[in-house]
Amino acid sequence: MSEALTLPAETRERAGKGASRALRRENRIPAVIYGGKEEPHMIHVEQKELVRQLMTGHFMNSIVMIDVDGKSVRVLPKDVAFHPVTDVPTHADFLRLSKDAKIEVNIPVVFVNQEDCPGLVKGGVLNVVRHELELICVSDKIPDEIEIDVAGLEVGDSVHISSVDLPEGSESAITDRDYTIATIVAPSALKSQDDESGDDVEAGEEGADGEEAEGTDGEGGEENSEG
Secondary structure: OOOOEEEEEEEOOOOOHHHHHHHHHOOEEEEEEEEOOEEEEEEEEEHHHHHHHHOOOOHHHOOEEEEEOOEEEEEEEEEEEEOOOOOOEEEEEEEEOOOOOEEEEEEEEEEEOHHHOHHHHOOOEEEEOOOEEEEEEEOOOOOOOEEEEOOOOOOOOEEEHHHOOOOOOEEEOOOOOOOEEEEEEOOHHHHHHHHHHHHHHHHHHHHHHHHHHHHHHHHHHHHHHHO
């Protein structure tokens, strides 16, 4: 389960582009907390700290406790905008959460027990169709990742969402189909060799047929000449 992060913040007194530019010059990032049947709360956070938490790799799927005005607000990061040239954050949106709220998040998948997968041991390739799962999770039970066990899978086998044991408090956000997450496929080199072998066999058969037909025509010609 994702551990809650803590992000210090201060209330923004002024909105608008000019005020936001002034904050950025001071290495502060304008942000807003919204949702939870409350009015939006304009804040700003330290650029360095926001970048540090973004670099953890799981910031967008983590509960964040924003400390502002002596209170802690429980939120989920929803969007972070970046400068197109410098990649420095320019704005952030946070969704205010109640403890039992359910939210839709994208959770990364990891594949375990690959050494016990016969299809991979024989030279097959793990073809990952979805690197993340779209899940609906209880806000205080958001997993860091979903482990998928590939032990026992052969070349040609697939992993579908219906075969994945999701953790308590999580369910698939896609319910209209049993979508594929990954497949075990034959390596392209083997496929190419098989195709080339098949082409050689066909060419040989065609050549043999052609020679036989040619020989028949020659014998027929000699008989006709003798006649």
